[in-house]
Amino acid sequence: MITVLAxxxxxxxxxxxxxxxxxxVGTIPPLLLMGIRCATxxxxxxxxxxVRGDRADLRQWRHAIVGGALMIACTYGALAWAEQRIGxxxxxxxxxxxxxxxxxxxxxxxxxxxxSTIAGLFLGIVGVxxxxxxxxxxxxxxxxxxxxxxxxxxxxxxxxxxxPPRLPSSVALGAGMPLMxxxxxxxxxxxxxxxxxxxxxxxITRASLWALAYLIVFGSLVAFTAYSWLLRVAPAARVxxxxxxxxxxxxxxxWGMAGEPVTATTGVAAAxxxxxxxxxxxxxx
Numbered sequence: 001m002i003t004v005l006a007x008x009x010x011x012x013x014x015x016x017x018x019x020x021x022x023x024x025v026g027t028i029p030p031l032l033l034m035g036i037r038c039a040t041x042x043x044x045x046x047x048x049x050x051v052r053g054d055r056a057d058l059r060q061w062r063h064a065i066v067g068g069a070l071m072i073a074c075t076y077g078a079l080a081w082a083e084q085r086i087g088x089x090x091x092x093x094x095x096x097x098x099x100x101x102x103x104x105x106x107x108x109x110x111x112x113x114x115x116s117t118i119a120g121l122f123l124g125i126v127g128v129x130x131x132x133x134x135x136x137x138x139x140x141x142x143x144x145x146x147x148x149x150x151x152x153x154x155x156x157x158x159x160x161x162x163x164p165p166r167l168p169s170s171v172a173l174g175a176g177m178p179l180m181x182x183x184x185x186x187x188x189x190x191x192x193x194x195x196x197x198x199x200x201x202x203x204i205t206r207a208s209l210w211a212l213a214y215l216i217v218f219g220s221l222v223a224f225t226a227y228s229w230l231l232r233v234a235p236a237a238r239v240x241x242x243x244x245x246x247x248x249x250x251x252x253x254x255w256g257m258a259g260e261p262v263t264a265t266t267g268v269a270a271a272x273x274x275x276x277x278x279x280x281x282x283x284x285x
Contacts, residue, residue, distance in 0.1 A: 003234070009218075009226040010242040015249025017219040018088035018095075019257060021080055024211035027204045029195035030080030033212060035186030038072050041220030042180025049172035056168045056177060063166035064177035070158030072182020077189065078151025085144035087260040092250030093270055094148045099240045099277050100124040101156035113280075120279030127272030130265065163231070175228040179220060244274040 024033050056064070083091050100121050103113060113121075128149070158178070167174045190196065230239045247270055254260035 003230075006226040006230050007242075009223045010230065010239070011245040012249060013218045013223040014227075014242060015092065015246040016253055017215060017223070018083070018092045018246070018250040019253040020211040020214050020219065021083050021091075022088040022254070022258065024208045024215065025080055025084050027208040028212065029190060029198075030084060031077055031186050031190035031193065032195050033215075034072075034076040034080045035183050035188075035190055037183065037212060037215045037220055038076060038179045039183025039187060040216050041224070042176045042178070042183055044221060045172045045176030045225065046180060049170060049176060052170075052172065054168065054170040054173050056170075056173050060166065060168055060173075061177065063162070065181055067158050067162035067167060068178035068180070068182030069185060070154045071162060071178055072158075073185035073189070074154035075151040075158070076182070077186055078147045078154070082141075082144040082148040082151075085141040086148070087254050088258070089247065089251035089254040089260055089262070089266065090140060090145075091148060092247040093266070093273055094128065094145060095152050095155075096243045096247045096273050096277060097124055097128055097149070098152050098156050098159075099243050099280050101153050102159065102240070103280050105156055105160055116279045116282050120276040120282075122276075123272055123279065124276030127269045127276055130269050130272065169232070171225060171229045171232070175225045179224065240277075244277040247273070 021033075079091065079095070103117055103121065107113060162174075162178060164174070167177060227239070227242075251260075251262060251266070251270065255262045
């Protein structure tokens with residue numbers, strides 16, 4: 001039952017966070033938003049770990065800095081910035097390519113992937129290219145798409161880097177350390193670029209605050225912890241199936257609640273990306 005709930009968290013909750021981010025960045029600066037989200041959730045997880053008596057050594061904290069910079073600061077910063085310029089459904093589709101980058105990054109270490117994996121990689125590239133080229137004239141910001149894909153690459157590199165023993169086997173520490181450190185980096189970046197001062201007069205809506213609370217509690221505390229736990233108890237390929245369920249949830253929410261367009265281009269790209277990720281996961285590596 002716990003495993004089923006954990007999969008439900010990364011399937012449904014993470015899929016819904018794209019819409020929540022879209023709502024929150026409407027009146028909260030993007031770096032500040034993600035910094036508050038991640039630093040708060042990370043601090044709560046570390047407090048829980050302290051109560052449980054979990055400990056990490058200095059070497060693991062150093063690794064957590066790198067993991068937090070890649071998985072949290074770069075990825076979430078890119079996502080929040082991009083969602084000011086593109087729809088949440090498109091953002092989820094582009095983010096769904098993460099298993100493709102994971103496979104590519106592991107290629108030198110694990111050898112040549114299976115044929116189905118190579119076919120999936122090619123199909124995924126075609127899907128992303130079709131989405132970008134086909135939608136650029138009307139609905140897609142090319143710069144935001146490029147930043148988001150770069151953030152997805154950072155997530156993939158950080159995921160590979162942050163596996164035990166670099167980070168503790170404790171789920172609370174393994175999730176909380178990069179979350180908090182990455183969140184602090186995002187807050188520092190927000191201050192450096194002048195977000196708080198520049199947007200001090202902005203009226204933050206109640207909807208944005210509710211979206212922020214949802215992201216902290218469900219998007220990070222629940223879903224990110226579930227993801228970290230699943231990586232310890234289930235095959236990584238199976239856990240990675242969240243990548244092609246999330247876009248379906250995000251596109252449906254964006255269309256139903258925000259009126260985001262669902263064009264033929266989006267549909268074809270979604271099918272291609274979903275099929276590509278399925279092929280990669282089926283191939284194993």
